[in-house]
Amino acid sequence: MHQSSPLQDENAAPVGMRYRTLGKTQLEVSVIGFGASPLGNVYANVDPAGCSRAVHFAIDQGINFFDVSPFYGLTLAESRLGQALEGRRKEVILATKCGRYGTDVFDFSSTHIREGLDASLKRLRTDYVDLLQVHDVEFGDVNQIIHETIPTMRRLQEEGKARYIGITGYPPQMLVKIMEAVPVDAVLSYCRYDLLCNDLDTVLVPSAERQGIGVINASALHMGILSDRHAPDWHPAPASVREAGGQAAEFCRIQGENLSELALQFCFEYSRVASTLVGMSDVEEVRRNLRAFYTLPNREVLREVTTMLAPVFNYRWASGR
Numbered sequence: 265m266h267q268s269s270p271l272q273d274e275n276a277a278p279v280g281m282r283y284r285t286l287g288k289t290q291l292e293v294s295v296i297g298f299g300a301s302p303l304g305n306v307y308a309n310v311d312p313a314g315c316s317r318a319v320h321f322a323i324d325q326g327i328n329f330f331d332v333s334p335f336y337g338l339t340l341a342e343s344r345l346g347q348a349l350e351g352r353r354k355e356v357i358l359a360t361k362c363g364r365y366g367t368d369v370f371d372f373s374s375t376h377i378r379e380g381l382d383a384s385l386k387r388l389r390t391d392y393v394d395l396l397q398v399h400d401v402e403f404g405d406v407n408q409i410i411h412e413t414i415p416t417m418r419r420l421q422e423e424g425k426a427r428y429i430g431i432t433g434y435p436p437q438m439l440v441k442i443m444e445a446v447p448v449d450a451v452l453s454y455c456r457y458d459l460l461c462n463d464l465d466t467v468l469v470p471s472a473e474r475q476g477i478g479v480i481n482a483s484a485l486h487m488g489i490l491s492d493r494h495a496p497d498w499h500p501a502p503a504s505v506r507e508a509g510g511q512a513a514e515f516c517r518i519q520g521e522n523l524s525e526l527a528l529q530f531c532f533e534y535s536r537v538a539s540t541l542v543g544m545s546d547v548e549e550v551r552r553n554l555r556a557f558y559t560l561p562n563r564e565v566l567r568e569v570t571t572m573l574a575p576v577f578n579y580r581w582a583s584g585r
Contacts, residue, residue: 280326281294281295281296281326281327282294282295283328284535284537285478286395286449286450286478286480286538287476287477287478287479287538288476289427289428289450289478291357291394291395291428291478291538293328293357293538293539294326294327294329295539296532296539296540296553296554297327297329297480297539297540298322298329298331298542298544298550299331299541299542299543299544300330300332300341300342300344300345300544301336301337302544302545303315303332303337303340303341303344303345303545304336304337304338304340304342304344305337305340306336306337306341307488310545310546311546312344315344315348315545315546316344316347316348317546318348318544318545318546318549318550319349321550321551322544322550323352323355328356328357329359329539329541330349330358330359331360331452331480332359332360332361333361333399334364334380334387335361335364335399338366339383339387342387342388345388346387346388346390347389349389349390350389353390357395358388359396360395360396361396361399361432362376362380362381362396362399363377363380363398363399363400363401363413364399364400364403365380370400370404372398372404372409372412372413373412374412374413374416377413381393381396381420381425382425391424391425392425392426392427393425393427394426394428395427395428395429395430395449395450396425396428396429396430397429397431397450397452398413398414398417398430398431398432399432400432400433400434400584401431401433401438401439401442402434402435402438402583402584405585406438406441410442414431414442428450429449430448430449430450430451430480431450431452432451432452432453433453434453434583435583435584436453436456436463436464436468437467438584440468440471443471443475449478450478451472451478451479451480453479453480454481454482454483454487455487456468456481457481457537458483458484458485458486458490458530459527459573460489460490460508460509460573460576460577461486461577461578461579461580463578463580464481464537465534465536469536469537473536478538479537479538480538480540480541481534481541482540483541484527484540484541484542485524485528486501486527487499489509490509490513490523490524491509491513491523491527492513492522492523492524494510501579502579504575504576504579505576505579508572508575509573511572512572512573516569519568521565524556525559528542528553528556529556529557529560529561530566532556532557533561
């Protein structure tokens with residue numbers, strides 16, 4: 265049996281949660297972060313009351329980092345998270361995003377960044393966020409983001425509406441270009457450090473560490489490929505990557521293991537990021553993810569899975585303009 269720490273009773277103080285400082289900020293974020301996109305029915309329709317219970321249970325277990333965006337569910341995720349956090353706002357580190365408002369709706373102008381944050385604050389039922397991030401920089405003009413978007417966010421920071429600012433996106437090279445041109449506090453990328461890819465570690469993290477920028481990892485399951493469930497139809501990865509994920513999931517089942525848990529454990533052990541975001545929308549998902557967090561991976565199975573995935577490792581798809 266692998267080493268584990270029992271989940272706490274819902275009324276008990278959290279024990280065992282680990283925290284890391286986000287770069288040079290004063291934010292101590294939980295190593296497992298609550299990715300709130302599922303609250304917006306992004307993957308399936310979810311029960312609003314169940315969402316609130318999941319948020320409260322996560323806080324009770326020591327998870328303090330919550331990440332959302334107006335894009336998730338076209339503002340629904342923000343609204344549900346804001347409702348769930350009523351009375352508990354001071355217990356969490358709250359991050360949202362700006363610039364992306366729909367599948368093909370982007371606006372990185374000063375006016376929309378300002379108006380977008382004001383709308384987000386109303387939905388989140390708060391007067392500030394701890395971290396405001398440009399959402400998916402690869403869909404914008406790099407020069408506009410450097411010279412207009414981020415300076416506007418700094419002014420919002422001075423006004424007290426955001427404690428810190430950051431950028432997010434898929435291509436690490438573009439993130440590096442922006443953060444080397446203009447100071448930011450945090451950077452988030454997804455599908456770039458997991459069992460199928462590692463260029464967050466080789467490209468993004470070295471630059472961030474030199475500048476004291478906090479790094480957030482997202483999508484430890486490679487947007488569903490590293491799980492027992494089929495990846496969503498919209499997933500941009502080719503059939504070869506999907507098939508490799510399916511074979512790895514079947515191998516884990518035969519070994520009495522779970523590919524999702526293994527993938528999460530792999531990311532939770534990576535100490536060069538402050539937090540790894542995991543999507544959650546009900547109490548059982550929170551429990552399942554915390555069990556993975558408190559359990560060491562089966563090293564032998566992990567080695568076999570890594571070997572199986574090697575032929576499709578570091579495959580990247582096009583994203584952005």
